[in-house]
Amino acid sequence: xxxxxxxxxxxxxxxxxxxxxxxxxxxxxxxxxxxxxxxxxxxxxxxxxxxxxxxxxxxxxxxxxxxxxxxxxxxxxxxxxxxxxxxxxxxxxxxxxxxxxxxxxxxxxxxxxxxxxxxxxxxxxxxxxxxxxxxxxxxxxxxxxxxxxxxxxxxxxxxxxxxxxxxxxxxxxxxxxxxxxxxxx
Ligand SMILES: CC(C)(COP(=O)(O)OP(=O)(O)OC[C@H]1O[C@@H](n2cnc3c(N)ncnc32)[C@H](O)[C@@H]1OP(=O)(O)O)[C@@H](O)C(=O)NCCC(=O)NCCS
Numbered sequence: 204x205x206x207x208x209x210x211x212x213x214x215x216x217x218x219x220x221x222x223x224x225x226x227x228x229x230x231x232x233x234x235x236x237x238x239x240x241x242x243x244x245x246x247x248x249x250x251x252x253x254x255x256x257x258x259x260x261x262x263x264x265x266x267x268x269x270x271x272x273x274x275x276x277x278x279x280x281x282x283x284x285x286x287x288x289x290x291x292x293x294x295x296x297x298x299x300x301x302x303x304x305x306x307x308x309x310x311x312x313x314x315x316x317x318x319x320x321x322x323x324x325x326x327x328x329x330x331x332x333x334x335x336x337x338x339x340x341x342x343x344x345x346x347x348x349x350x351x352x353x354x355x356x357x358x359x360x361x362x363x364x365x366x367x368x369x370x371x372x373x374x375x376x377x378x379x380x381x382x383x384x385x386x387x388x
Pocket of ligand 1: 232236306307308309312313314315317318319340341342346347348350351
């Protein structure tokens with residue numbers, strides 16, 4: 204386990220026993236970011252499928268091809284990053300490209316360096332694997348996330364959509380090269 208500069212937050216790879224708390228935190232972070240966009244019914248169903256027992260996140264936590272780093276305040280997760288093989292529909296990805304599929308931090312920890320530590324881990328881990336480039340997708344109106352990603356040299360490289368219930372939104376695919384040291388932060 205590693206600690207950040209002020210010692211409030213520690214970072215570790217999640218263990219099996221962290222599954223439940225991590226899914227609950229992820230559900231809360233997603234809901235506080237995007238809940239205002241959707242009707243409660245379909246939104247709740249989506250949250251159950253993504254973060255419920257046996258859902259997408261639980262499956263990915265058991266997948267050795269998916270890597271995680273979780274930020275904890277005491278025993279409680281407050282943020283996480285998830286690195287996967289490329290899943291986004293990128294147009295001409297280089298072999299071995301990876302994806303920062305999620306980086307989520309609870310609102311009270313925004314702007315406090317937690318996301319920066321998670322991003323540094325993702326870039327360093329991907330580069331250490333020899334990945335030539337890293338992708339992510341971002342909701343086009345998520346201005347805070349886009350500004351954060353831009354700081355690390357990501358730029359738009361394509362489009363995709365995200366559908367929840369009967370609403371389909373424009374997402375953007377962003378990428379950056381991984382040659383050279385991680386920057387930003
Ligand atoms: C995206 C996220 C990981 C970034 O972490 P963070 O700690 O908030 O990031 P930082 O505060 O270091 O950087 C945010 C940047 O956006 C800016 N910003 C803050 N609020 C903003 C707003 N409403 N509109 C535009 N920019 C904004 C900040 O000034 C900062 O830019 P700067 O460094 O150039 O000044 C975090 O906000 C988060 O988890 N959000 C909710 C989940 C989410 O959206 N995840 C990404 C999904 S693609």
